[in-house]
Amino acid sequence: xxxxxxxxxxxxxxxxxxxxxxxxxxxxxxxxxxxxxxxxxxxxxxxxxxxxxxxxxxxxxxxxxxxxxxxxxxxxxxxxxxxxxxxxxxxxxxxxxxxxxxxxxxxxxxxxxxxxxxxxxxxxxxxxxxxxxxxxxxxxxxxxxxxxxxxxxxxxxxxxxxxxxxxxxxxxxxxxxxxxxxxxxxxxxxxxxxxxxxxxxxxxxxxxxxxxxxxxxxxxxxxxxxxxxxxxxxxxxxxxxxxxxxxxxxxxxxxxxxxxxxxxxxxxxxxxxxxxxxxxxxxxxxxxxxxxxxxxxxxxxxxxxxxxxxxxxxxxxxxxxxxxxxxxxxxxxxxxxxxxxxxxxxxxxxxxxxxxxxxxxxxxxxxxxxxxxxxxxxxxxxxxxxxxxxxxxxxxxxxxxxxxxxxxxxxxxxxxxxxxxxxxxx
Ligand SMILES: Cc1ncc(COP(=O)(O)O)c(C=O)c1O
Numbered sequence: 001x002x003x004x005x006x007x008x009x010x011x012x013x014x015x016x017x018x019x020x021x022x023x024x025x026x027x028x029x030x031x032x033x034x035x036x037x038x039x040x041x042x043x044x045x046x047x048x049x050x051x052x053x054x055x056x057x058x059x060x061x062x063x064x065x066x067x068x069x070x071x072x073x074x075x076x077x078x079x080x081x082x083x084x085x086x087x088x089x090x091x092x093x094x095x096x097x098x099x100x101x102x103x104x105x106x107x108x109x110x111x112x113x114x115x116x117x118x119x120x121x122x123x124x125x126x127x128x129x130x131x132x133x134x135x136x137x138x139x140x141x142x143x144x145x146x147x148x149x150x151x152x153x154x155x156x157x158x159x160x161x162x163x164x165x166x167x168x169x170x171x172x173x174x175x176x177x178x179x180x181x182x183x184x185x186x187x188x189x190x191x192x193x194x195x196x197x198x199x200x201x202x203x204x205x206x207x208x209x210x211x212x213x214x215x216x217x218x219x220x221x222x223x224x225x226x227x228x229x230x231x232x233x234x235x236x237x238x239x240x241x242x243x244x245x246x247x248x249x250x251x252x253x254x255x256x257x258x259x260x261x262x263x264x265x266x267x268x269x270x271x272x273x274x275x276x277x278x279x280x281x282x283x284x285x286x287x288x289x290x291x292x293x294x295x296x297x298x299x300x301x302x303x304x305x306x307x308x309x310x311x312x313x314x315x316x317x318x319x320x321x322x323x324x325x326x327x328x329x330x331x332x333x334x335x336x337x338x339x340x341x342x343x344x345x346x347x348x349x350x351x352x353x354x355x356x357x358x359x360x361x362x363x364x365x366x367x368x369x370x371x372x373x374x375x376x377x378x379x380x381x382x383x384x385x386x387x388x389x390x391x392x393x394x395x396x397x398x399x400x401x402x403x404x405x406x407x408x409x410x411x412x413x414x415x416x417x418x419x420x421x422x423x424x425x426x
Contacts, residue, residue: 005071005188009291013067013284026281027059045245046252046265056268060277064284068208068218071187071287072200075223076260078268079216079280083183083203085273086217087111087150088119090179090201093263094234095147097123102141104131104151104167106160108203109384111181115150131160135170142174147233149176153192154184154320154340156370157380157404158397161320161330161339168196175233177225183207184340184371188294195334198225199259204275206371207340209286210293214279219263223256237262244269293373293409298338300407300415305343307416313353313423315346315401341408342370346401351390353426354379354403360422363414370406375415377405 003011014024032051034040042048051057061079069077080086095101103115105128115126127141131151149171151162164180171178177198182190186207192200202208204216228250231238237258240246244265249258268274275283298321305319320331321339331339347353358366358379367376368384378384381393381400390400407415 006291008067008070009188010288012070012287013065014063024060024063024281024284026277027054028277029058030054046247046261054277055272055274056264058274058277058280061275061280064280064287065218067284067287068187068202068204069220071191071290072182072220073187073191073193073222074200074220075256077218077220078260078264079204079218079275079283081217081273081275082215083181083201083205083217084110084114086201086203086219087179087181088114089263089267089271089273090199090219091115091119091124091148091150092122093259093267094177094236095124096236098145099123099147100125100127100143100145102127102129102138102146102149102171104155104160104162105129106131106155106158106162107150107152107181108156108183111150111152131155131162135166138166138170139173142170142176146174146176149178150181151178152181152184153190153334154342156184156342157344159318159320159327159340159342159344161327161334163330164190164192164195164197164334168198171198172196175230184342185335186290186294186340188291189298189335189338189340193222193224198222204283204286207286207294207297208290209283210290210371210373211282211286212369212372212374213286214282216275216279216283219260221256221259223254225259226255227258228255241266295338296409297341297371297407300409300412301341301343302338303412304405304407304415304419305345307419308343308345311419311423313348313426315348317343317345319343340371342404342406344402344404346399347403347423347426349401349426351381351400354401355382356426357403357422358382360425361418362421363410363418364405370404372406373409375406375408375410377403379403 065077168178179199180192180197183203200220202218227234227237249262320327364375364377
């Protein structure tokens with residue numbers, strides 16, 4: 001039976017047999033037992049599917065990955081220990097020393113650092129482009145050794161909306177896949193594969209878990225990118241892997257499974273970054289209500305943004321679902337049912353006013369986290385970006401007055417009342 005999206009959130013990825021546990025079992029075991037060495041050998045040769053060591057695969061994690069795969073409309077998926085690991089693996093699976101990647105400049109700071117500093121040290125070079133650039137400017141960023149394009153559906157913290165079709169078109173014209181970090185939108189609000197993206201990543205730490213309980217990540221493959229059309233560029237997928245029993249991933253697993261099998265067999269084997277079965281179980285509890293929660297996060301954020309926009313002590317509000325926002329039209333195209341729960345705004349009076357405001361909040365809590373059931377709020381200038389002076393902050397696009405609020409699932413009126421009383425103190 002072809003189930004609808006909401007039903008997949010609740011029941012996807014795991015169908016118990018007669019008398020089996022209703023909830024996904026937590027297989028808290030590093031290892032798995034076999035009757036003969038021959039049985040186990042078939043697993044190592046990737047000739048039979050099964051489990052032998054939880055650094056590579058674990059049944060609990062696989063059920064949860066299968067659910068996220070269904071939600072995104074992909075063909076294969078894997079969980080990782082964090083969103084950072086997901087983005088690193090997603091890129092490193094196809095780009096290594098001497099290769100080049102085009103990325104939107106408007107991405108999460110941790111991803112920017114991973115790409116611009118750490119992966120650069122590994123010999124992978126990135127060109128960062130303005131997400132609002134013209135097609136010509138985007139095309140000009142490609143090089144013969146470009147292996148992928150990267151962007152975030154809704155960027156954290158700038159809240160820019162990626163023109164996925166524009167980026168997919170440029171990527172495909174240059175024979176490379178588009179990787180989209182869909183953390184903020186979640187598949188409830190946007191499914192990037194439907195717009196031409198080839199690979200999707202998530203920090204499941206955010207809305208997917210949604211309760212601030214488990215750090216994790218996920219990579220999903222659409223199975224649509226034809227690696228075999230560029231066998232030299234993607235030799236890593238189209239020729240035999242001597243480090244893994246000579247397997248040629250595209251031949252053995254087809255387009256549907258090659259990319260994720262390689263990431264599991266090579267990267268998980270060598271680098272770890274596995275998600276624990278306990279965390280995967282907690283993540284699945286979050287996924288069971290994702291479709292219900294996202295709706296409320298978005299309603300609350302829109303109510304808060306609309307209130308802030310009219311407040312005399314607020315100088316600006318940035319929320320892509322708010323009419324008049326620079327990204328409103330793109331949000332209506334890619335995120336018509338809602339974007340995310342995160343709103344940023346500026347308080348008149350700059351740094352001092354923002355600090356006073358933060359101090360007096362009672363419902364919103366000061367945290368670096370976002371996308372939690374509980375409202376969390378951050379003033380980057382006095383916390384994550386405190387080493388920068390006001391001029392440096394302005395250059396980084398994070399003004400001293402900027403406050404980022406991740407609207408939780410509380411009553412919207414309580415969030416507004418809380419903001420109102422804290423602004424009275426400013
Ligand atoms: C869009 C985005 N991608 C990736 C990450 C990294 O995820 P994690 O913190 O789970 O490693 C974050 C973290 O905030 C994020 O916001």
